[in-house]
Amino acid sequence: MYRRKKLSENFINKFVELCAGKVSATQIDKFISETDKLLLDFYFTETSEANLLRLIQSQFDLSFFISDLLSYPHHLEVIISVSVHSNYLTDILVRNPEYFYWVVNPEILRFKPDEKYFNEVVKKSTDIFKSFDSKVNALKNVKKKEILRIGLRDFYRYDDLVAVTTELSQLASAISSKLFSLCYEEILNKYKIGKTNRKYCVIALGKLGAQELNYSSDIDLICFYDKNALINKKYYYNEIINETIKLFIETSTQITSNGYLYRIDFRLRPDGRNSPLANSISEYIRYYETRSEDWERQMLIKTGFLSGSKSLYKKFFDFKERIVFSSSANVTPFVQIKKLKQSIEQRAADEDNIKLSSGGIRDIEFSVQALQLVNGKKYPQVRAASTLNAMLALNKHKIITDKETLFLINTYKLYRRIEHYLQLMNDRQTHSIPENGELLEKIAFYLGYKNSSEFKSELNKIRKQVTEFYKSVMQSEEESAQQVSINFKDKLRARNNIEFLRTGKSLLGTKQFDSRTTEAFEKISKQLNDYLSKSSDPDLVLENLARIIKTVPLPKIWYDEFSDEKFFRLFLMMCEFSQKSVNKFFEDNFIKDDLLSRTCFDNLDEENFSIISLPQLHFRVCIQLLNKNINAQDSSTIISRYHFHKIQSIINKEKLSEHIGSNYFIAGLGSFGSEEMNFSSDIDLIFVVKELNKHNNVQKIFQTLLNKMKNEIKGTEIDCRLRPEGKSSYLVWDIDEYKKYVSNRARVWELQALTKCRFIEGEKKLFDELLQFFIRRVKNLDDKILKSEIIQMRTKLISTDETGFHIKRSKGGITDLDFIISYFMLKNISEMKKLIGSSVPDKLQKLSAVMDDKDAESIKQNYLFLKMIEVTIQNIFDFRTAKLPIDKLQLQKLSLQLGFESQEDFIRHFNEITLSNIRLFRKYIGE
CATH class of the missing domain: 3.30.460.10 (Beta Polymerase, domain 2)
Known part of the structure; x- marks a missing residue:
């Protein structure tokens, strides 16, 4: 749309029509002539003319308004300026004509407000x-x-x-x-x-x-x-x-x-x-x-x-x-800036976007921010939030030259003025300069260019210069980035951790380590970097290493010990593949000594059980699993026997016989009873007394005992939920009542639980007496009812809301094998009664006598494989439950620890095992 240097005939006719009977002919002529003179200073178009007419039409008293415009030339200049430069401001004045006399007041127009105003x-x-x-x-x-x-x-x-x-x-x-x-x-x-x-x-x-x-x-x-x-x-x-x-x-x-x-x-x-x-x-x-x-x-x-x-x-x-603005130890943080800029440019397909396109506002801002991030630690002044203030601070510290500073400031101001003009026109968040048309011409004219061609040509030159400056800033960053081979996800966090490990300096303080400690770290830094470069999760390794060093009183001692390459590699493996070990590290101060002295690799037997805490035990089991000193079944046996030893020791200290004589027994059920415990297993106990009604306060005595167990073995849940009638019943049961319950009311799942019943303390004959009633009851079990109830229990265990494969509860998991084992025990109780309360491997060995040899071997191998997965998941991730990871990195770590070359190989083998378990369950129990 071409520029008008005079008001159009159409405008004049409409204006005259509006003024008829309100404004004199002399004033009309003077308004037209004065307006025409002013139009020479503006890029006045048909749109501008329409805006001007709207502004005139909106006035309450047209006669007074026109008279005022002629009496005060700057009022007329204001109204033409608004009509030319901004449809948005025109709309404000049309809706609120009273604002006009407020804003044209010289005191208002020249007033410089502040935050207080x-x-x-x-x-x-x-x-x-x-x-x-x-x-x-x-x-x-x-x-x-x-x-x-x-x-x-x-x-x-x-x-x-x-x-x-x-x-x-x-x-x-x-x-x-x-x-x-x-x-x-x-x-x-x-x-x-x-x-x-x-x-x-x-x-x-x-x-x-x-x-x-x-x-x-x-x-x-x-x-x-x-x-x-x-x-x-x-x-x-x-x-x-x-x-x-x-x-x-x-x-x-x-x-x-x-x-x-x-x-x-x-x-x-x-x-x-x-x-x-x-x-x-x-x-x-x-x-x-x-x-x-x-x-x-x-x-x-x-x-x-x-x-x-x-x-x-x-x-x-x-x-x-x-x-x-923390210090950068290894790499600069601006690889991310380059990626972010590339992403922005891909989204900003419009080359005329003054903000996002190459050579635009964002290039200036990113260049300045890159220099701020590099130099902000040393020079606090360059941290300024304002881009222009940051430029001046960078110049003051000679980070950018006078020439660069002048160019950047002038260009940034030009870009922002263009941006402002575009946005003031229609109150739109736009940054795109039109390819042609009225708005382009108006911007060029407003900025003092002869025409839009000259404006765009000059703008292209400026953009190229900005792009060159951006590249010069980022070049050194790119070279630094190429030297880095460790694929950290959070580079800033990694740099901070390395800075701490080297000097003891955290975000909140100064260097804490002396020169000897720093030298000791330098000696192990190559092995650390080598490990990190090959690690599947270098961020975690470094985070756990720094986390541990922060808690030890003399880091140099640890760095010196790490000069033993084999030991240091194991330590780094612990940081990557045993989060449970790392977390246990902070639960007991003796664990630090266990690791430094290497006593954590000693055999775990009754001699050690009496002198170490549960966190120590868990730590030693984790480390020995990691180092392949023991397998999953060994870990279950060790954890179970440790608890057996601790519980037996607590019972002996209580001297129950002094209160109730010898007519009682305490037994363990579940994974504790059959030595299948993992790191998060509960302990299930039963308390049984003969002639219960003859003993005063017996419930209180055993409740006190239970509480002492819970207090002295913190970290393991201990309860009696598997007793008859569960939580709703008394804690201690009379032997005769227990036998009646087993004979008449016990459900199949309770009978299955008793196959894992192990005597702990008390009168062994009393315990055997209960087992005899159990065996008698089992002999009369109907096979169809037995299978039916097992299938029902299996259905209840497998929640429809379960996400991911649960190693124990999901179909094809450990519980399916448990059901098969317990089914054959109940079905062949006469031959298998000696295996009540024995370990699963012992039961599996006996299974070959009552079922197909090939199937028995499959159950054994499948069980050991799934137990290894369960324990390894708990060790690597410190999860209480054992769900197969969905996250790719977690799955990769699990596969590596289990000895598979790839995730695909592991998943393939895992699927074969679980399908085999489902087929075995279907074959022997049913659907």
Whole structure:
């Protein structure tokens, strides 16, 4: 659309028609002639003319308005400037014509506001209203009015870029802060909460955080609170804050007849869309320390306070300064910047996108941020959130030259002015320069170019220079990255861990290690790097190594021990393949000595059982499994016998015979009874007494005994749930009542449980007496009922909600084999009565006498394989339950530990085993 240097006949006719009877002919002629003179200074088009006509039509008193425009030439200039440069500002004046006389006031137009001014305006505008909706409407009016003033000052160049973006940011901060407070009060009132001593903080990120906001920017925010707590004994504080944020987003973004406030975005919070809108500050700090991506920490360069507790903000800001600008030990963090930029450019297919395309605003910002991240530790000044301030600080410290600084500042200001012009035109978040047309011509004219061709040609030259600068900054980073062969997922965390291991320096302090300790680390660093370069999970290895060294009093002693390459390799394997060992390391200080002295490799027998704790036992079993000193079945036997020894020792100390004589016995059931315990197995006990009614306080005596067991063997659940009638019955049973129960009421699963019954202490004859009743009952079992109840139990164990394969409970798992074994025991009790309470391998050996030899061998091998998987999963990942991992990395680690060359080989063999178990169950028990 071509430029007009005079008003069109169409406009003049409509204008005359509007003024008829209201404005004199002389004033009409003068308005037209004065307007035509001014049009020479603008790129005036048909759209501009339409805007001008709308502005005139919207006036309450046209005669007064025209007279005013002729009396005060700058009023006419303002209205033409708005009609040319901004459809958005035109709409504001059309809807609110009263703003015109406010904004053309020279005191207003030339006034330079500050943060205090915006806060006062917002407060005054909302204080006069009572309802929430009225206050929100008042905020919208404040925004429109102030945007009109800022936009006009921008057009007239009364403000430079810094002043414009600062005012836009201060306006947005004042409005958004007030709105958040209103929403918070609204939610508190909703739940009738007066005051609370809990605190929250809202932090601005991106352009608002750096006080660089555009006219139509989204506002990126995160929110956290001091800690969660129950308010008024009814509502948790996190619920109140999350509901506040939802109301805040809805209110700010909702478009009404009076417009909207700001587009609010909380998606940059830790864990993104799938996480709560707010969390505690400790959770956020933990996230950024452990799980955040490089770009998330880079993003924290631009943070600023918005609302809430300033003390909470300071705590987060101080943390941010440490984690973002920590020292870099191995590699620079900017490989991520390059990947992020490439991803952005792929999404920004529009080459004319002044922000995202190559050589655009993002290249300048990323270059500056890269230099900030490299130099921020040494020079605190370069940490500035503002891009322009950061450029000046980088120049001051001679990181970029005077020439580069001048070019970057001028280019950045040009790009942002173009961006502002595009957004002010239609209040749209756009960064794309049109290929041709009216808007392109207007931008070129506004910026002082002869035409759009000259403008675009100059812009292309500038972009090339920006691209060259970006490449020069990133070149050294790329060379550094090429030297790194360790595939860390979290490079920043890895660098921090290596820095600590070398010098003792953490994010929160100075170097703690002396030169001898550092030298000792250097001696083992090559072997460490070699291991990490081949590791499937180098991040975890390094994290666990650093975690352990942080707890030992003299790291040099450990580094010296690690000069034993075989020992150091085992230690690193523990860090990678035995999370249970690592976690146990912190439960008992003697474990450190066990490892350093290598006593953790000693035989585990009764002599050792009496002097080591349960964490020590678990640690030694884990290490010996890792080192292939023992197998899964050995580990089950050791863990079971350790508990047997401990329980027997506690019973003997209690001297029960002094209270109830010898007419009692204590027995173990389940995995404890048959020596099948793993790291997370429970212990099931039964307490049986002869002539129970003759003993006073017998229930209390055994309850005290049970409590002592629980207190002295912490870490293992001990209970009596498998007694007759379960939890609802007495703790101690009379032998005669127990025999009646076994003879008449015991279900098949209870009979199966008794096949794993082992005598612990008391009168052995009494125990044998119970077993005789058990055997008598089993002999009369109907085979169909036996199979039917086993199938029912199997169905109950396999939950339909179960996700992933459970090594024990899923079809084809260990329980299927247990059912087959117990079925044959119950079915052939006369031949197998000696195996009651014996270990599974002993039972498996006997099975060949009562079933097909080939099937018996398959059950044995399948059982041992699944037990090895169960124990290995618990060892590697420190899981209580044993589910087959779904995660690829976890599955890879499991496959390696089990001796398979690949995950595929393991899964193939695993499937063969489980299908074999299902077929065996179907063959001997049924469906």
